[in-house]
Amino acid sequence: MSVNQQAHTGPPYGQPQPGYQGYQQPAYGGQPLPGVPQSQYGAYNGPMPGYQQPVPPQGYFPSLGFPSKGSPVSLNSDASSLAPNFIGSLRAPPTSGAPPPASGASLPSSHLAYSQFGHGDVQNGIPASAAPMQRPPASQPFLPGSAPTPVSQTSTFQQYGPPPASVQQLSNHMAGMTIGSTTASAPPPAGLGYGPPTSIPPVSGSFSATGSGLYTPYTASQGPPPTSVSQGLPLAQPPFPGQPISTQRLPTQVPGFAPPPSSTGIGPSSYPPTAGAPRPPTMPGPPLPGQTVAGPPTSQPNHVSSPPPPSAMSGPHPGPPMSGLHGPPPPTHPPQPGYQMQQNGSFGQVRGPQPNYGGAYPGTPNYGSQPGQPPPPKRLDPDSIPSPIQVIEDDRSNRGSEPFATGVRGQVPPLVTTNFLVKDQGNASPRYIRCTSYNIPCTSDMAKQSQVPLAAVIKPLATLPPEETLPYLVDHGESGPVRCNRCKAYMCPFMQFIEGGRRFQCCFCSCVTEVPPHYFQHLDHTGKRVDFCDRPELSLGSYEFLATVDYCKNNKFPSPPAFIFMIDVSYNAVKSGLVRLICEELKSLLDYLPREGNMEESAIRVGFVTYNKVLHFYNVKSSLAQPQMMVVSDVADMFVPLLDGFLVNVNESRTVIASLLDQIPEMFADTRETETVFAPVIQAGLEALKAAECAGKLFIFHTSLPIAEAPGKLKNRDDKKLINTDKEKTLFQPQTNFYSNLAKDCVAQGCCVDLFLFPNQYLDVATLGVVTYQTGGSIYKYAYFQLEIDQDRFLNDLRRDVQKEVGFDAVMRVRTSTGIRATDFFGAFYMSNTTDVEMAGLDCDKTITVEFKHDDKLSEDSGALLQCALLYTSCAGQRRLRIHNLSLNCCTQLADLYRNCETDTLINYLAKYAYRGVLGSPVKTVRDALINQCAQILACYRKNCANPSSAGQLILPECMKLLPVYLNCVLKSDVLQPGLEVTTDDRAYIRQLVTSMDVAETNVFFYPRLLPLTKADVDSDSLPAAIRNSEERLSKGDMYLLENGLNIFVWVGVNVQQGLIQNLFGVSSFSQISNASSTLPVLENPFSKKVRSIVDMLQMQRSRYMKLIIVKQEDKLEMLFKHFLVEDKSLSGGASYVDFLCHMHKEIRQLLS
């Protein structure tokens, strides 16, 4: 039945669209749409040229590693004949309004600009220099030494301000961070940030890390020359003698390297005098009435976080008031008019000392009560404690210029915030795998003692910059990849060939396996195969194998996947303009489906469903003049009423699809249906994929809590009163198991679910997201969607989501060498056993964090090995294995562990661990456990690696000196300590997002990037140097940009020059700036161009399009902005960095005593 009888006026299907003639898509994912920022990285270039589809193998032993999963599709092919029995009322053509003339899929002329992309600036596959190399049969030309030479970073790369001065460079080589303070050893009644603010002048110089010149073992062999630079601390005093412990990262690890000798110790007498500091410290706490704030002028009196009346400081933290236990009670101050009862009164919780702060954490009963020492009244100078900005800058200047070659075992890569190129020399790039430590304790006792989690953050399909070479695809023909007979590990550079090359010994399990005759090669005098450098699997850390039919479900090569677009057409969706927007966008977006290599068109088929309380399926078969609609109103037992014509090739059915997308908004324009179903929608997509015997992805655009009578129906159970109770965890749990079971079915079919949510109220993300989460899908949420404000963000997200590289029906297994094994997994996936991570879909942004535990001793000689094998179906339906190998060092000395840690990765793991913990434990318990673990990590270092005599000092390992500040950011994040404005759905949403984030994403999410816009150099491509996330760093005469991967704030100080306001906002005064806009106006002046280019650059670097929010100083929205100034005390009770550092110090000292 035809939906619309009008003859279509679009172009005949199959013909190129205007503006697209001759356009070649070089690779999938590589072609940007208008408004889509081109990715920081180049296009995915697909498989290697010359790839040959293998002949189906014979006689190959089925893989034990990847048992085929799922059951054969049971729908028989003429199930469609049953359909009429189930079809509900067929809809008549809409009577309201004639459909718009079919516009085909014609596109604006701006699309023409595309032809400039894709060819010139993308390096495909093999470097030219590989050409002369001898090519082994059945494998790609390959030359390890021929990796593209590092080139200057493109302008899309992050660039920060001026290079650090030599002092900063040196500091990276410096020894353990030391917060030495006499006060720390004897907390005063006022405490270090935990007591009330006092008017006693603070002491500076309480923190210092001096040069490591006294640490001779390093300077003799690998260390930097002695230096007396004192970590940027402007101390007039000479550096403390010998207190730092050298913890610099070494380019190579010396096995058994001993920890620093304790003779380099420091005595208590070595503290600097408290007087004579050259500079008064910045007051980290709120000023008292009448006090002035030291440091840069931050704002008008009313703007500075004003101290609350201590009597109002009863935050959400339970626990006894500190005053009873920890010295004298805080002085009370009269309430300040104007500061109370803003947002339920918690405004009183400002940065700085909190009388009840200690109550939030366990183990502080003695705080402030050590007898015998005078209470030195002081506070830490924020400038003297480890600065994330400094660490980032140092790493960037020290490690950003040289490519990171992966040939050395256990080498710690540059930070994620540093731009660097990677040369694969046998270990996987850090873009694919990052570890919490690159030197693993040899024994489990040692690992337990340190409490440092051993984990790897793996992003198997990570996008690479265009300068780097994509993994080569190795085709071993019908015999498939060579594997160890016992553990089934795949051939890799660490396998040892023996007996003249006739056998190889497995580097994972030591089992000896015959080399298959076709794979035999002679060994050279060093025992290496003479062809090793011609074979990616013998010389590279990352590569792909073409999988044989044994790696396929039901021993059958897969069909290309399908995308099904499922659009909510209930009242809200139609009214907001969303339905029309989606349909308009799809008309052009369908031309950009992922395609592989040199394929002319995408192999992906598409289908369309609309729904409210019932589902509407569309037949868009190319032979039809008009699309046909079939309605299924019986949603209790979902089925697909049509098979033929539901999933189609875009080019073949172009006209019918265009017609359909034109008609959908009209058909439902007058709908009054407000209720929706949800589970039946997923079931419908699942059934359609089952019937088509393929994997695929559902794109569901959904607006409301599914309350209509149907399976998976939900009720509104939101209850913010549960926060801080034992039942808070239920807010994160799904309200029914129905969706978990559905997810299991989806995974079995390779049905990945991406969810775009547009809620105007609670819609239970915790439950709706279950299927998305467990199938490896993505969730996007646009609360209170408004077309004008949110459409850019939504469309950019949708375009990227549709175009990005994705694998289907994926199974990942991580093998390890004897002694450790993968024990725990975090991410968006499903596991039906303890080893295989199953994902219906896995895209280039998804990360899986894997934790390892010892099951035996490791040896320093052999180190430890990881091999991540991902079996997946490419977007063209090719079955492949992507292999990543990584070798790590092992140590018998704790100091070696601490020298080779990666704090950003550690935080990624800890955040995911905690975010999972809230499903089963009270949030406070989770927070306490995090603090406790980190205190143990640092206490173990303090006890075993640092000088035992400097008892009153906080000594942090160089590689972990940011652990406290970052940990504090995790603790006060919305999941673990929600702000007032944060909804239950927000928390569930963030919890799911973080669980799939890579290290770069968690880094900026927890510690946002803050850039002074008014300091930007309009003549250069670089970004202004970032500053620390504290209100004290803001000047009211400047403008700042803050980004965290989800939001971009542009903060405007009240005293910003009128000219700048005019240039950026196009209005003449501060008061005229509108914060209703989500974009900056396009103005033709250098400052406007510069700021917009910065925003565009940041948008390109992130996997999601960030929401831009303009915040005026002292405006209501500023509350929201301040929430992200993570070094400050938060309104929801989160500690300031200074306070938290002191608290950690206290915890550590308790563990040590």
Ligand SMILES: [Zn+2]
């Ligand atoms: Zn083995």
